[in-house]
Amino acid sequence: MDNTGLVVDRSPLPPEIDGRVAAQLTFVAEADRLKTVLRASPLAAADRRENDAEHSWHLALMVLLLAEHSDEPIDVGHALKLVLVHDLVEVYAGDSPVFDAASVVDQHEREAAAADRLFPLLPADQARTVRELWEEFEAGVTPEARFCKAMDRLEPMLLNWLNRGGTWQMPGATEATVRAREAGVVAASSSLGAAADLLVEHGLRNGWIRRSPS
Amino acid sequence: MDNTGLVVDRSPLPPEIDGRVAAQLTFVAEADRLKTVLRASPLAAADRRENDAEHSWHLALMVLLLAEHSDEPIDVGHALKLVLVHDLVEVYAGDSPVFDAASVVDQHEREAAAADRLFPLLPADQARTVRELWEEFEAGVTPEARFCKAMDRLEPMLLNWLNRGGTWQMPGATEATVRAREAGVVAASSSLGAAADLLVEHGLRNGWIRRSPS
Numbered sequence: 157m158d159n160t161g162l163v164v165d166r167s168p169l170p171p172e173i174d175g176r177v178a179a180q181l182t183f184v185a186e187a188d189r190l191k192t193v194l195r196a197s198p199l200a201a202a203d204r205r206e207n208d209a210e211h212s213w214h215l216a217l218m219v220l221l222l223a224e225h226s227d228e229p230i231d232v233g234h235a236l237k238l239v240l241v242h243d244l245v246e247v248y249a250g251d252s253p254v255f256d257a258a259s260v261v262d263q264h265e266r267e268a269a270a271a272d273r274l275f276p277l278l279p280a281d282q283a284r285t286v287r288e289l290w291e292e293f294e295a296g297v298t299p300e301a302r303f304c305k306a307m308d309r310l311e312p313m314l315l316n317w318l319n320r321g322g323t324w325q326m327p328g329a330t331e332a333t334v335r336a337r338e339a340g341v342v343a344a345s346s347s348l349g350a351a352a353d354l355l356v357e358h359g360l361r362n363g364w365i366r367r368s369p370s
Numbered sequence: 371m372d373n374t375g376l377v378v379d380r381s382p383l384p385p386e387i388d389g390r391v392a393a394q395l396t397f398v399a400e401a402d403r404l405k406t407v408l409r410a411s412p413l414a415a416a417d418r419r420e421n422d423a424e425h426s427w428h429l430a431l432m433v434l435l436l437a438e439h440s441d442e443p444i445d446v447g448h449a450l451k452l453v454l455v456h457d458l459v460e461v462y463a464g465d466s467p468v469f470d471a472a473s474v475v476d477q478h479e480r481e482a483a484a485a486d487r488l489f490p491l492l493p494a495d496q497a498r499t500v501r502e503l504w505e506e507f508e509a510g511v512t513p514e515a516r517f518c519k520a521m522d523r524l525e526p527m528l529l530n531w532l533n534r535g536g537t538w539q540m541p542g543a544t545e546a547t548v549r550a551r552e553a554g555v556v557a558a559s560s561s562l563g564a565a566a567d568l569l570v571e572h573g574l575r576n577g578w579i580r581r582s583p584s
Contacts (some may be wrong), residue, residue: 233447
């Protein structure tokens with residue numbers, strides 16, 4: 157879909173819908189774009205790549221089911237908010253695959269510009285709230301953000317495992333770069349970190365991850 | 371993908387991953403199927419149908435942004451849990467489009483059988499918790515469930531509006547059946563109910579919804 161206008165431009169909301177609700181529904185409509193942003197990761201249940209909306213839902217489900225493994229206590233409701241908004245800026249900035257060095261060069265600038273364009277569609281108080289949630293996730297220093305980032309690392313590792321390679325087969329992926337992703341899981345959860353380590357160990361042994369030159 | 375085995379069968383988890391984590395990751399892998407369950411609703415941002423995982427994420431975002439419009443106070447964190455699991459049984463039972471009378475005949479039996487198969491993949495305590503969340507959503511009697519069901523009605527209405535018809539053009543959709551869906555929004559939120567009413571009023575006026583025979 158054309159990226160210059162808004163999703164609601166194709167069928168403007170009835171004029172009688174009032175300012176605050178109109179702004180919120182305009183944002184909800186714009187967020188539909190997240191379903192069209194493809195990630196590098198393959199699905200496990202079908203032969204296609206995952207999109208950002210599916211990924212965001214999967215992370216939220218993982219937060220709900222795996223929160224008990226966080227090494228620090230976390231507020232699950234708050235963590236769910238973080239994962240639900242964590243990729244929203246990609247509706248304009250696109251996905252930046254971690255094993256694609258070129259795409260991550262200007263990632264921060266592209267995403268900050270997208271945030272400046274997207275969040276102000278909301279009423280001002282909510283624009284601030286959503287921006288704060290996104291910035292909290294990005295900074296990764298609260299226990300909730302640390303755990304959500306761990307899920308954001310673990311989910312594609314699991315999809316790669318189920319695909320016997322997946323993005324581990326990309327040119328930029330080697331044991332070292334995969335281990336750097338694993339570290340994000342270990343940082344938040346010793347038990348899930350141990351599981352991630354087993355996925356990588358067996359992935360190396362099975363030839364699904366390239367060993368780094370020694 | 372084949373529906374007789376488990377998603378993890380294609381690449382079994384390393385045997386050293388322990389019982390509880392193994393059960394949870396097996397469930398997380400099985401949930402990947404939700405990304406392959408197509409709904410009748412069209413996306414607004416692309417020319418294809420929506421899948422259940424995308425839909426679940428979109429509802430969660432709506433709960434987060436629109437909770438202030440609930441006529442009763444709701445616990446947003448709890449409501450998020452309800453929408454994240456509300457369609458999980460469709461990984462085996464499939465989607466049952468509301469305007470397709472044939473598909474809803476045995477919907478309850480199909481979904482109960484799917485729940486009996488899916489939820490026990492989790493550790494027993496979590497299987498109970500997730501089943502209770504699903505049953506709370508289905509019953510729709512708590513304030514959170516009522517609001518989540520309202521979002522489950524409003525989201526496809528908004529997608530239909532943005533598509534100038536969408537599932538409102540299905541043979542089983544008339545003003546009466548569309549109004550019955552609108553009632554689910556009105557029941558939880560007077561302000562969002564008023565917005566839904568405007569979408570239907572203008573939809574009728576624009577010819578995007580068939581008027582019922584008078």
